[in-house]
Amino acid sequence: MVTPNRMTPTLNGDNPDNFQIDEFKLVATNRNVSRDWAYLYSTIGKCNTVLNNLDAVTDPALTSTRKEEIRGEAAFIRSYMYFQLVQLWGDVPLQLQEVKTISAEVLDEIYPIIFPARSPQAEVYAQIIADLETALTRVRVTAPDKGYATVGAVNAMLAKVYATQEPHDWNKVLEYCNAVIAGPYSLMPTYDALWSNANENSAESIYEINYSGGAADGNWGTNIFRGLDWKKFNLPSNDLVAAFDEEGDMIRKNASIIFLDVTGKWSDEHWPQTNYPFINKWRNFNEGSDQNYIFIRLADILLLKAEALNETGDQAGAIEIVNQIRNRVNLAPTTVTSQADVRLAIEKERRLELAFEGHRWYNLKRTGRAIEVMNNETIDHTGNLVGYQLTPERLYWPIPQAELDKNSKLVQNDGY
Secondary structure, three states: OOOOOOOOOOOOOOOHHHHHHHOOOOOOOOHHHHHHHHHHHHHHHHHHHHHHHHHHOOOOOOOHHHHHHHHHHHHHHHHHHHHHHHHHHOOEOOOOOOOOOOOHHHHHHHHHHHOOOOEOHHHHHHHHHHHHHHHHOOOEOOOOOOOOOEHHHHHHHHHHHHHHOOOOOHHHHHHHHHHHHOOOOOOOOOHHHHHOHHHOOOOOEEEEEOOOOOOOOOEHHHHHOOOOOOOOOOOOOHHHHHHHHHHOOHHHHHHHEEEEOOOOOOOEOOEOOOOEEEEOOOOOOOOOEOOOEEEEEHHHHHHHHHHHHHHOOOHHHHHHHHHHHHHHOOOOOOOOOOHHHHHHHHHHHHHHHOOOOOOHHHHHHHOOOHHHHHHHOOEOOOOOEOOOOOOHHHHOOOOOHHHHHHOOOOOOOOOO
16 A cells, blocks of 8 residues: 555655655655556566567477466466556556567657557556456466466456446456355464464465565565664554554454564654554565565455445345454454445455555545545544645656656646
């Protein structure tokens, strides 16, 4: 999730580019925005290289079965990248062809590939769905290493896409959620066990990035969430801690957040030095960590199914799923009954269940709740509203200025 305002505090550190994201005050020259645009399109470019050249490979060691599996895997990754892009920026360029040669003779042919205009979101979503449908019939059914694209991961992504694009297609969401749920997945009996290195690639995990550890294949990113060597980014907010406490949800709170003594290291007006919060879902936080990231897991898809059931009129079915998730962490069944109240109950459950897993910002956007929640419901350490001034224009990031400078066909998002 794009982190809320550092006043809560959730950011800290000393990076002004992060502060802009945190406060919904981005400018087009923000280096993190440029970095993420480049990361996503670089990965898309690698997928295009595979997809554009796979049929030309004649090496008999590459069997037709494996060739089609590779096609599905590359299509899945490309769809995943475009799903991030369209949610962050809205209309984005669709680049599907690799440029192999740059010369004056082919300039007219390659220019629109190198410098494309932004495609409408509907076209981007259509390509995402097409790539996922390509992947669905080609990737392996399951794998012990959940970093591989599998049928379950593809179905989960299709469910998320149909729940996000406008208009939402709740019947499709149900179809693909049910396909995931019918697969080889089950909730871990103990919530805390999800975050132990001993249970990576668990039965609950659907898509998970695997790390071996060390300089060549280590997860350095965990080091930014926890540790006493420097003031970390992405701290748990006062508002989130209050939400756990209000719900009496100590199991998920303790699994998600750890409070440590930082006396003499740094201070913060929002938290006492003796009881300072860090994210606890990644517990091997050294450089070169072998801690995995879980990108999609069954609880997420179950709650997405609950949303679909609620939106199609089956409140009882939605409540049953919410209570299934709550039961794992010893919480009493929800007492809500109306469609509107069930919506909010699912929103709250997703927040507490999936804290720090990168879903909440996108969930609030697709449900139309981002502005209301950020501006009117988010409190600071005093119990008062933080004072966000999120506007509709700021629901999307700016196109990086460097991209605008080199591509005259790109048009900036409104409000930047």
